[in-house]
Amino acid sequence: MTKQDKNKKTYSSGEKAILEAAEILFAEKGFDAVSMSAIAKMANTSKPNIYHHFKNKNDLYMATMETAVRRSAMLLDTLESSPGSPGQHLSDFAAGQLKNILEHKNSTQLILREALMTSSENARVIAENVVGNVFSRLTAMVEQGQKEGQFRKDIDPTLAAFMMEAANMFFFQARPVMKQIPEANFNDDIAAYSKGVMDIIFNGMLLNEEKKS
Amino acid sequence: MTKQDKNKKTYSSGEKAILEAAEILFAEKGFDAVSMSAIAKMANTSKPNIYHHFKNKNDLYMATMETAVRRSAMLLDTLESSPGSPGQHLSDFAAGQLKNILEHKNSTQLILREALMTSSENARVIAENVVGNVFSRLTAMVEQGQKEGQFRKDIDPTLAAFMMEAANMFFFQARPVMKQIPEANFNDDIAAYSKGVMDIIFNGMLLNEEKKS
DNA sequence: GTCTATATAATGATAGAC
DNA sequence: GTCTATCATTATATAGAC
Numbered sequence: 001m002t003k004q005d006k007n008k009k010t011y012s013s014g015e016k017a018i019l020e021a022a023e024i025l026f027a028e029k030g031f032d033a034v035s036m037s038a039i040a041k042m043a044n045t046s047k048p049n050i051y052h053h054f055k056n057k058n059d060l061y062m063a064t065m066e067t068a069v070r071r072s073a074m075l076l077d078t079l080e081s082s083p084g085s086p087g088q089h090l091s092d093f094a095a096g097q098l099k100n101i102l103e104h105k106n107s108t109q110l111i112l113r114e115a116l117m118t119s120s121e122n123a124r125v126i127a128e129n130v131v132g133n134v135f136s137r138l139t140a141m142v143e144q145g146q147k148e149g150q151f152r153k154d155i156d157p158t159l160a161a162f163m164m165e166a167a168n169m170f171f172f173q174a175r176p177v178m179k180q181i182p183e184a185n186f187n188d189d190i191a192a193y194s195k196g197v198m199d200i201i202f203n204g205m206l207l208n209e210e211k212k213s
Numbered sequence: 214m215t216k217q218d219k220n221k222k223t224y225s226s227g228e229k230a231i232l233e234a235a236e237i238l239f240a241e242k243g244f245d246a247v248s249m250s251a252i253a254k255m256a257n258t259s260k261p262n263i264y265h266h267f268k269n270k271n272d273l274y275m276a277t278m279e280t281a282v283r284r285s286a287m288l289l290d291t292l293e294s295s296p297g298s299p300g301q302h303l304s305d306f307a308a309g310q311l312k313n314i315l316e317h318k319n320s321t322q323l324i325l326r327e328a329l330m331t332s333s334e335n336a337r338v339i340a341e342n343v344v345g346n347v348f349s350r351l352t353a354m355v356e357q358g359q360k361e362g363q364f365r366k367d368i369d370p371t372l373a374a375f376m377m378e379a380a381n382m383f384f385f386q387a388r389p390v391m392k393q394i395p396e397a398n399f400n401d402d403i404a405a406y407s408k409g410v411m412d413i414i415f416n417g418m419l420l421n422e423e424k425k426s
Numbered sequence: 427g428t429c430t431a432t433a434t435a436a437t438g439a440t441a442g443a444c
Numbered sequence: 445g446t447c448t449a450t451c452a453t454t455a456t457a458t459a460g461a462c
Contacts, residue, residue, distance in 0.1 A: 118241065206300070261429070
C-alpha cells in the first residue's frame with residue numbers, strides 16, 4: 001500500500017454523515033458523554049445503521065480521530081517552508097497554525113483532548129504523534145535560527161518551541177473563558193494576537209536599558 | 214454569614230473520604246466517565262451512603278469543585294506581594310503558581326477541565342472565576358511594571374499576562390505528552406523551566422544586534 | 427450513618443425484516 | 445443499507461432494615 005493510498009480511504013455518504021456528527025459530538029463532550037443514540041439522531045439515521053458501518057463505539061471513535069489526524073497532517077504540510085529567515089518562518093508558522101486551528105476546531109479539540117487528557121490509550125498515542133510532530137518542526141526552526149546567528153544560543157530550543165505551541169494551543173483552549181473576560185482585548189483579532197506573542201518572544205518585554213544580554 | 218464562615222464548611226470523615234475519591238476520579242476521567250459505584254468503591258463505602266450525604270451525582274461534583282476552588286484560592290493568597298520589582302513579582306508568581314499547580318494536580322485538573330471544556334455550565338462559571346482571578350492579578354502586575362518604566366509601554370498587558378498563564382497551564386496539561394518526547398529537556402526541573410520562560414518573555418530570543426526596540 | 431436489595435431508565439449492541 | 449423491535453448490561457437513584 002503506497003503512502004498515497006493510505007490517505008485515500010473513502011467513505012460513503014452515509015458514513016460521512018455519521019463521522020461528521022461523531023466528530024462534533026466527541027469533540028464537544030468527550031467519548032463517555034456521547035451516546036450512540038445522540039450520534040444517530042444528529043446524523044439523521046438510526047443506531048443499528050451506525051453499527052452496520054462501524055464495529056462498535058470505540059471503532060467509530062478511532063475512525064473519527066483518524067480523519068481528524070489526516071486533516072491536521074494535511075494542514076501542517078501546507079505550512080511548509082516559505083522563503084525567509086528562521087524568525088520569519090517561526091512567525092509564519094505560528095500565525096498559520098493558529099488560523100488553521102480555528103478553522104478546524106473540531107479536529108483540533110478532538111486531538112488535543114486525546115493528547116492532553118489520559119483516556120483511551122491507543123487514541124492518545126495517535127494524538128501524541130500529531131502534537132509531537134508540530135513540536136519537532138518548531139524546535140528545528142529555532143535551532144536553525146541559532147545556527148544562523150539570529151537567536152541567542154543560550155536559550156533551550158525545545159523550551160522556546162514549547163512556548164510558541166503553548167501560546168497557540170492555550171489560546172484555542174481558553175477561548176471560551178477569555179471571551180467572558182472583557183479586559184482581554186486580543187480575542188477578536190487573531191493576527192494581532194499572533195504578532196503580539198511573537199514580538200514578546202523575539203524582543204522581550206523589558207525596555208532596552210533593562211535588558212541583560 | 215461572614216467571609217470566614219464561608220470558608221469553613223466542615224465535612225465528616227466519611228464525607229471527606231467520598232470527596233477525596235470523587236476529586237481524584239472526576240479529575241482523571243471527567244464527570245460522565247465516572248460512576249457512583251466507582252466512587253463508592255474507591256472511598257470504601259456503598260453507593261447508597263453517598264446518596265445519604267449528597268443529593269445526586271451533580272451535587273457531589275459541585276461539592277468536589279467547591280473544595281478544589283477553596284484550595285486554589287488559598288494557594289493564590291499565599292503568592293501575594295513579596296517585596297521587589299514588578300518583574301520580580303511576576304517571576305515569583307509564575308514560579309510559585311507552577312509549583313502549586315503541580316502540588317495539587319487534582320484540583321487544578323478539575324478546575325481547568327471545567328473552565329476549558331464546555332460542560333456543566335454552572336460549574337464552568339465557578340472555574341472561570343478562579344482562572345479569571347489569576348489572570349487579573351498578572352495583568353495588574355504587568356501594568357504596574359509599565360507604569361514604573363520597567364516594561365515596554367507598547368505591549369498589551371493582557372496579552373503578556375495571558376502568555377505567562379499559557380506557559381504554566383499548558384505545561385501542566387501537556388506534561389503527559391511531553392514526558393514521551395525525549396528532546397524536551399525541561400521536564401524534570403520546573404524551576405529551570407519557569408526561569409527559562411521568564412527569560413524569554415523578559416529579554417527575548419533575538420541577539421542584541423537584531424533587536425528592534 | 428451505613429448497609430442489602432431493588433426500581434427505573436438509559437446505554438451499547440444485536441436479530442431479523444425490508 | 446436502512447430500519448423496528450429487543451436484549452443484556454449498567455447507570456442513577458431509592459426503599460427500608462439495622
